[in-house]
Structure formats: structure tokens, C-alpha cells
Amino acid sequence: MVIITGMSGAGKTQVVRAMEDLGYFCVDNLPPMLIPKFAELCAQSGGGVSKIALVVDIRGGEFFDTLVQVLEDMEKQGYMYEILFLEASDETLIRRYKESRRRHPMAPHGRISEGIFRERERLEHIRGRAMHIIDTSDLTAAQLRGNIAGMFAEDREYERMTITIVSFGFKYGIPLDADMVFDVRFLPNPFYVESLRRHSGQEEPVIDYIWKWPITKQFLEKLLGLVDFLVPNYVKEGKSQLIIAIGCTGGLHRSVFIADKIYEYLRSKGYKANVEHRDLQHNFPKS
Incomplete structure (x- = not known):
């Protein structure tokens, strides 16, 4: 199981597409408290669902704050997982939001820079638990997919x-x-x-x-x-x-x-x- 999280605008959508190409069953914006139940269902599939990628980020609102506790509970139950954290520079994130004309989820009525600052603070603890951290500031979509394949492909078929x-x-x-x-x-x-x-x-x-x-x-x-x-x-x-x-x-x-x-x-x-x-x-x- 791979938990995909990180800064809004850092490229989680591109990562999910790359994971799907690698054969992962992907779920976007899953509330953290549902992760153990989802893992249990996958375990009961008899190997039918063996590679899972879950996107969990601040879009979950108050639910997101339970993520660390949920992951600790899963460790006690014997579930294995990896955390992939995506980040980018403030300048890059602001530019991407300007280009997409979307509002930042942490500042829907304020400045994008304020939302980025709040989000970094809120993600600090989960970033510290991440096994993989990718800075996408200077990566093209193809380079990001290549990085994901290098980390998570089971063999070299991704080439x-x-x-x-x-x-x-x-x-x-x-x-x-x-x-x-x-x-x-x-x-x-x-x-x-x-x-x-x-x-x-x-x-x-x-x-x-x-x-x-x-x-x-x-x-x-x-x-x-x-x-x-x-x-x-x-x-x-x-x-x-x-x-x-x-x-x-x-x-x-x-x-x-x-x-x-x-x-x-x-x-x-x-x-x-x-x-x-x-x-x-x-x-x-x-x-």
C-alpha cells in the first residue's frame, strides 16, 4: 500500500495516473478512517487487489488530521505501507494555481501564498513519516512518471x-x-x-x-x-x-x-x- 500525500498542486494527479499504469488500484481522497477497512477488503480479495495507492490530503478537512493515528494503528495490526510525499517550491505552486485558475483549499477566499503556508504547517508531521519525498518544482510530467516507475515498478517493464x-x-x-x-x-x-x-x-x-x-x-x-x-x-x-x-x-x-x-x-x-x-x-x- 502506498499513501500518496503532499502539497496541493505538487502533482498528485500525475502520480496517480503513473501508479495506475503500473497496475496499482488507486483511490483518490479517501478519508483516513476508512483506510483500515479498505485494506481489510483488499486482503480478503485473495490476491485480486495486491497493489494499492491511496491519495490522502488536506481536501479531507478535519478527517485528514486523523491520518497519523490511523497509520499507527495499522502498523500495530501488521499492515505494511509506504508514504510518498510530493512537494514543490512556493513559487512553483503559486504559478500552477495561477495557470489552473483554481482556489487553494486552505485559502478559498484569500491569497494562494497564505494557503500554501497553512498547508505546509499542517503537513509537517506526515512529511516527517514519509519514506519517499519528491520535489516536483523542476520536473516535467514525463520525468515525474519516470521517478514513480523507478520507485514502484516491480520490474523494468515500465521502460x-x-x-x-x-x-x-x-x-x-x-x-x-x-x-x-x-x-x-x-x-x-x-x-x-x-x-x-x-x-x-x-x-x-x-x-x-x-x-x-x-x-x-x-x-x-x-x-x-x-x-x-x-x-x-x-x-x-x-x-x-x-x-x-x-x-x-x-x-x-x-x-x-x-x-x-x-x-x-x-x-x-x-x-x-x-x-x-x-x-x-x-x-x-x-x-
């Missing part, structure tokens, strides 16, 4: 995002969640070869036909070079999922073939990749 390659037919629409879309309708079309029309891009006759054209090899070489350049930079930026969409007219031949080629290449490079052929069912409907 790789999940890449999904989706083949599709333009006649059925572009995938809405695609990060990159490549149109391969310029490649020779097996649809116009009568013996290949009812076969997919995963079958040998169609594969041989598409692969025999020099333009296919030239395109794939350039596309894989682009993938080689982009993917490490997306990983470095902290992206957790990348969707690469490959489209042809019907989503049966060329897009399927190219998507499979990209998938095989990424897997050979050690990336976490999977492939989906979205529109094959339109061409081969279930009986």
Missing part, C-alpha cells in the same frame, strides 16, 4: 510501453484511438487478382503477391526506419501505450500484411507489441 498495431479498412473508418495512421492503398492490390480476392493478408498466396513488388520492400524499409526513430522517443517521453494504424481499402489484404510485418519487427526488437486486424470480420463474417 517499455505497449504498442498495438491495428490493420483497418478506410471504408469502415479510421480507428479513433490511433496515434499514427499510415495509408498503404498505394501498394499493388490483391483484390484485383481473382484467385486472391477471398484470401487475407495472412495467407501465403497474398503474402507472396504483395511482397514481390519492389515498392513494398522500399516502403517497409522506410516505415521501419521511422518506427526505429519514433518508438524510443515515445518511451523516453513516458508514453504508456502507442497505437499504430495501417489502413487499406477494405482491411483485408495490404494493411493486414504490413501490420503483421511491423508486429514481427517490434517483437524481434523486444518491445511489448500486439496486433489486431479490426476489419477481417467484415470480409469473413461469422456464419
Whole structure:
């Protein structure tokens, strides 16, 4: 169990998103007195909920002041936890509040600086119990996610995002969640070869036909070079999922073939990749 707390505006929302990507069950703004009961429910899940991140901060009002006592009671009951405390400089917090145009919870009708001062005083005791303290003043969102992954990831899988390659037919629409879309309708079309029309891009006759054209090899070489350049930079930026969409007219031949080629290449490079052929069912409907 990780208790996430700290200064308002220091980046707790970004941390929760990073923890969710690491497989943690996250709850925001949980009243401290409910933490033991929540921990008990998770313990009874039979391992179904084994990684928990709870955000507890001064939004809880008077309830927040019970946090230290609740944690001490949990220690006596044998529950293990870590406290992650986020902070930032006064200047950084004021700037972030100005940009978001939100009121500080400790000074809803006063100056932001007054609210920050009061909050620091109120958080002093819980900060002293923190196992991890991160100053986010000079961190980008990607750097903060990287720090969280370095602290709480169980292995080094956090260094790789999940890449999904989706083949599709333009006649059925572009995938809405695609990060990159490549149109391969310029490649020779097996649809116009009568013996290949009812076969997919995963079958040998169609594969041989598409692969025999020099333009296919030239395109794939350039596309894989682009993938080689982009993917490490997306990983470095902290992206957790990348969707690469490959489209042809019907989503049966060329897009399927190219998507499979990209998938095989990424897997050979050690990336976490999977492939989906979205529109094959339109061409081969279930009986």
C-alpha cells in the first residue's frame, strides 16, 4: 500500500495516473478512517487487489488530521505501507494555481501564498513519516512518471510501453484511438487478382503477391526506419501505450500484411507489441 500525500498542486494527479499504469488500484481522497477497512477488503480479495495507492490530503478537512493515528494503528495490526510525499517550491505552486485558475483549499477566499503556508504547517508531521519525498518544482510530467516507475515498478517493464498495431479498412473508418495512421492503398492490390480476392493478408498466396513488388520492400524499409526513430522517443517521453494504424481499402489484404510485418519487427526488437486486424470480420463474417 502506498499513501500518496503532499502539497496541493505538487502533482498528485500525475502520480496517480503513473501508479495506475503500473497496475496499482488507486483511490483518490479517501478519508483516513476508512483506510483500515479498505485494506481489510483488499486482503480478503485473495490476491485480486495486491497493489494499492491511496491519495490522502488536506481536501479531507478535519478527517485528514486523523491520518497519523490511523497509520499507527495499522502498523500495530501488521499492515505494511509506504508514504510518498510530493512537494514543490512556493513559487512553483503559486504559478500552477495561477495557470489552473483554481482556489487553494486552505485559502478559498484569500491569497494562494497564505494557503500554501497553512498547508505546509499542517503537513509537517506526515512529511516527517514519509519514506519517499519528491520535489516536483523542476520536473516535467514525463520525468515525474519516470521517478514513480523507478520507485514502484516491480520490474523494468515500465521502460517499455505497449504498442498495438491495428490493420483497418478506410471504408469502415479510421480507428479513433490511433496515434499514427499510415495509408498503404498505394501498394499493388490483391483484390484485383481473382484467385486472391477471398484470401487475407495472412495467407501465403497474398503474402507472396504483395511482397514481390519492389515498392513494398522500399516502403517497409522506410516505415521501419521511422518506427526505429519514433518508438524510443515515445518511451523516453513516458508514453504508456502507442497505437499504430495501417489502413487499406477494405482491411483485408495490404494493411493486414504490413501490420503483421511491423508486429514481427517490434517483437524481434523486444518491445511489448500486439496486433489486431479490426476489419477481417467484415470480409469473413461469422456464419
